[in-house]
Amino acid sequence: MNLTLVTFLPIFRRMNKPIQQRTLKTRAKLLEATRAIVAEVGYDGLRTEQVVKRAGVAKGTFFAHFRDKDALLDILIGGDMLAALDDMAAQPAPRDLNQIMDRLNPLMALMTSNRTVFDVILRHSGAAAIETIGPIAESFGRMIEVFAAWFTPDGDHPFRTDVTPELLAEGVQAFMLQALGLQFCALHNALSVDERLGPYLQAWLLPVR
Amino acid sequence: MNLTLVTFLPIFRRMNKPIQQRTLKTRAKLLEATRAIVAEVGYDGLRTEQVVKRAGVAKGTFFAHFRDKDALLDILIGGDMLAALDDMAAQPAPRDLNQIMDRLNPLMALMTSNRTVFDVILRHSGAAAIETIGPIAESFGRMIEVFAAWFTPDGDHPFRTDVTPELLAEGVQAFMLQALGLQFCALHNALSVDERLGPYLQAWLLPVR
DNA sequence: TTCATCTATTGACCGCGGTCAATTCCTTCC
DNA sequence: GGAAGGAATTGACCGCGGTCAATAGATGAA
Numbered sequence: 001m002n003l004t005l006v007t008f009l010p011i012f013r014r015m016n017k018p019i020q021q022r023t024l025k026t027r028a029k030l031l032e033a034t035r036a037i038v039a040e041v042g043y044d045g046l047r048t049e050q051v052v053k054r055a056g057v058a059k060g061t062f063f064a065h066f067r068d069k070d071a072l073l074d075i076l077i078g079g080d081m082l083a084a085l086d087d088m089a090a091q092p093a094p095r096d097l098n099q100i101m102d103r104l105n106p107l108m109a110l111m112t113s114n115r116t117v118f119d120v121i122l123r124h125s126g127a128a129a130i131e132t133i134g135p136i137a138e139s140f141g142r143m144i145e146v147f148a149a150w151f152t153p154d155g156d157h158p159f160r161t162d163v164t165p166e167l168l169a170e171g172v173q174a175f176m177l178q179a180l181g182l183q184f185c186a187l188h189n190a191l192s193v194d195e196r197l198g199p200y201l202q203a204w205l206l207p208v209r
Numbered sequence: 210m211n212l213t214l215v216t217f218l219p220i221f222r223r224m225n226k227p228i229q230q231r232t233l234k235t236r237a238k239l240l241e242a243t244r245a246i247v248a249e250v251g252y253d254g255l256r257t258e259q260v261v262k263r264a265g266v267a268k269g270t271f272f273a274h275f276r277d278k279d280a281l282l283d284i285l286i287g288g289d290m291l292a293a294l295d296d297m298a299a300q301p302a303p304r305d306l307n308q309i310m311d312r313l314n315p316l317m318a319l320m321t322s323n324r325t326v327f328d329v330i331l332r333h334s335g336a337a338a339i340e341t342i343g344p345i346a347e348s349f350g351r352m353i354e355v356f357a358a359w360f361t362p363d364g365d366h367p368f369r370t371d372v373t374p375e376l377l378a379e380g381v382q383a384f385m386l387q388a389l390g391l392q393f394c395a396l397h398n399a400l401s402v403d404e405r406l407g408p409y410l411q412a413w414l415l416p417v418r
Numbered sequence: 419t420t421c422a423t424c425t426a427t428t429g430a431c432c433g434c435g436g437t438c439a440a441t442t443c444c445t446t447c448c
Numbered sequence: 449g450g451a452a453g454g455a456a457t458t459g460a461c462c463g464c465g466g467t468c469a470a471t472a473g474a475t476g477a478a
Contacts (some may be wrong), residue, residue, distance in 0.1 A: 020443090020444065020445085020455070020456070021444095022443080022444085022456070022457090023455085023456070026456080026457085047433090047434070047435090048434075048435065048436085049433090049434070049435090057457075057458085058457060058458040058459055059435090059436080059437095059458080059459065059460095060436090060437075060438080060456095060457065060458060060459070061456075061457055061458075062436090063435090063436060063437075064455095064456070064457075068435075068436070069435065069436090119332060122331050123328060123332075125390060125394075133394075137394065160416060162412070162416060162417045163408070163412045167408055167409070167412055168412075170387065170409070171384070171409065171412065171413070173387070174383040174384055174386070174387035174409075175380070175383055177383070177386070177387070178379065178382070178383035178386070181334065185334075185342075185346065185349075199372070199376055200376070200379070200380065203371070203372045203376055203377075203380065204380070204413065207369060207371060207416035208371045229425070229426070229473090229474065229475090230474095231425095231426070231427090231473085231474085232425085232426070235426080235427085256463090256464070256465090257464075257465065257466085258463090258464070258465090266427075266428085267427060267428040267429055268429065268430095268465090268466085268467095269426095269427065269428060269429070269466090269467075269468080270426075270427055270428075271466090272465090272466060272467075273426070273427075277465075277466070278464095278465065278466090
């Protein structure tokens with residue numbers, strides 16, 4: 001029963017009412033069942049009916065806990081992303097392009113582990129058709145913070161200083177998404193992600209003009 | 210019966226067989242019905258059952274012509290995007306940032322006209338969960354060509370020349386998507402698209418270092 | 419014209435995400 | 449303890465995207 005469970009729980013709850021124990025139990029059962037099924041058949045094969053069956057609850061209970069199926073995926077995938085970002089932030093700031101790519105690697109591996117996952121991430125990142133912000137959207141905000149910390153003016157980094165760290169960070173995010181997106185595109189998968197991202201970041205962070 | 214109709218038609222067709230007239234008729238009816246419904250209730254309210262009812266054909270006929278509902282949206286939205294790109298390519302190459310934003314405006318307006326539309330575009334752009342390439346993916350390729358033409362070394366433009374035109378173009382695309390995506394995000398819609406894209410492009414195309 | 423062989427169309431059917439009125443369970447107050 | 453008043457849970461039900469065996473229609477050969 002970790003913090004993540006509690007954090008995103010009381011979606012439709014009145015503010016001042018206590019959370020019943022069974023609620024936490026049920027939610028934990030649903031998440032655990034989901035993780036087990038994903039481990040067995042992957043995200044593509046995930047069916048809410050299987051989740052509730054495995055968790056031993058009724059269909060309606062699922063939707064009392066999660067707005068829809070996407071919200072559940074958001075929590076699982078977003079949780080993984082936030083964890084990857086924590087690892088990233090714990091490392092020393094990168095001091096050249098190769099180090100940046102190293103830092104980005106685990107997160108990118110996660111995001112491209114499968115098409116469905118990347119699709120969910122894209123939807124929740126731009127928050128295209130999503131009303132509320134969830135863990136994935138949060139992790140995109142967090143990502144900017146982590147990147148921007150690499151480019152603070154006081155830490156002496158070798159990268160361009162004519163623009164704000166936040167702007168640099170948003171650029172890194174944009175190029176990362178571009179590289180990942182093209183990776184899944186039938187037209188442009190000749191190059192690897194690194195081969196594509198490298199020139200982007202070189203041109204973005206170290207322009208010669 | 211324009212070219213677009215014919216171009217994307219024979220998905221599952223043997224190569225050397227003639228196309229029956231009724232096939233074209235049916236397809237045209239389906240597309241026309243779709244356009245009419247979208248005009249009335251928007252993309253969100255589009256239902257395949259309504260489309261086939263209005264077109265006067267059976268449900269199965271729809272899926273004999275389009276792989277799925279998304280493929281139909283791909284054709285409609287991608288068609289609009291390609292048209293916008295044609296207009297863009299017909300104009301003289303922009304010579305400063307403001308002109309670039311002017312050129313991009315119609316396309317961006319189209320892409321952000323509604324959440325569902327942007328969602329479809331995102332899915333088909335990165336081709337996240339899509340197997341085949343359709344008009345939207347094609348338009349993303351086309352976009353790079355049009356942008357790259359603005360940055361050819363021989364046309365004397367004021368932008369940076371330390372990287373290839375294609376790379377510059379891909380960057381413009383990445384920043385455009387980033388700006389549009391953040392527009393739909395509940396966290397970051399304080400700034401307008403232009404206010405966000407301007408600094409991106411300034412930093413990307415005119416770095417001072 | 420007739421027959422054989424394709425192709426296009428049909429509509430009953432299915433899977434699955436999501437809803438909601440009814441029910442059970444928990445907490446609080448007397 | 450018992451009653452009142454939520455809060456959580458239930459499962460029959462629905463909407464809609466997508467399938468497929470069966471049927472109708474087109475085409476070319478004899």
